[in-house]
Amino acid sequence: MLGMSPEIEAFAAHLAQVERASAHTLRAYVSDLRQLAAFLGERGIALDAATRDDLRAFLASRFSANTAATLARKQASLRAFYEHRVRMGHLADSPARRLVFPRRRLSLPNVVAVDDCFAIVDAPSRRTPAGLRDRAALELLYGAGLRVSELVGLDVGDLAHESVRVRGKGNKERMVPLGSRALDALRGYLGRRPELRPKGSALLVNRRGGRLTARSVARHLARYAAIAGAARHVHPHALRHSFATHLLDMGADLRGIQELLGHASLSTTQRYTHVSAEHLLQAYEDAHPRARKK
Structure with missing residues (x-):
């Protein structure tokens, strides 16, 4: 895919072909990971070299611009991506494991009378x-x-x-x-x-x-x-x-x-x-x- 790192491209292929993820989920996860790659790239950090603190810093940078649900999905994207890297033998441990980030209070659903x-x-x-x-x-x-x-x-x-x-x-x-x-x-x-x-x-x-x-x-x-x-x-x-x-x-x-x-x-x-x-x-x-x- 255009403009996508090999690591993200391999993960996207896994989501599509093995996990059978929906098109919506695939787009969302790839978008999240591209944002992460850009954030790390500005700091000279490769995706596989990121630490838990780097991931926390990335999530903190998105805090004001995203809803609680979107932030939760970004955490899920990071966990899934790095778990895949571990399974494929590229990493010994996932930096997203036990990743904890302060959650916003979820907005309550709109209900019609x-x-x-x-x-x-x-x-x-x-x-x-x-x-x-x-x-x-x-x-x-x-x-x-x-x-x-x-x-x-x-x-x-x-x-x-x-x-x-x-x-x-x-x-x-x-x-x-x-x-x-x-x-x-x-x-x-x-x-x-x-x-x-x-x-x-x-x-x-x-x-x-x-x-x-x-x-x-x-x-x-x-x-x-x-x-x-x-x-x-x-x-x-x-x-x-x-x-x-x-x-x-x-x-x-x-x-x-x-x-x-x-x-x-x-x-x-x-x-x-x-x-x-x-x-x-x-x-x-x-x-x-x-x-x-x-």
Whole structure:
């Protein structure tokens, strides 16, 4: 690859061919490592000569310009790269092993109110194939908690009796159950899908018959949120956040939510417990007579 050191190029090939990393993960890791190589190069340090202190200095240089999630990913990139160098026999030990860096407080997910979610999902027309498609898409985002990339990657063959097979991050598959509203929306759309003249197996197709894109989903969602009079700008991931938070509000088990969302780590899912607690506190302050300010 153009402008890439042999060390990074070998690691990128390993990610693509052995780990089967997604294109998004591959781009992110390579970008992180190019930044590291540039940082070290300015100091006359080769990638294989970097120490733990050098890596800490690199992360510190990115602290103000990146979110907590991005910094955490950069740490993961460094660990994966140097572990690969050790496995290949180029290093005796990884300088990224036990690499600890002060974490920022993770920002809490944006959550849309239940009434707004219902209004958004009900906004598309039920009279047109495109409207029925959009209603089905919104039901899968909010009713099943899919990532938008998972949504647009669905094929018709991924639909089962009352569930859908989803390919998540790292091409990991999971089965997600579908509620009655999502099933009704899908049946309504599938009955009219042929009118969009699909050119392949994609579940959600555009007016030209091709696979619907994530950008199109975001654009349609913004329009329906405006029609519904939602209190804030709504993006596809906000519906996924709302799916998880509303389940917690209703007493769902955290481990079950982790499986539904396809999170590899429970700590990722635990962010929603803080949001759920805030929601409950706000509901108490808004509604309970003992909480109202005098």
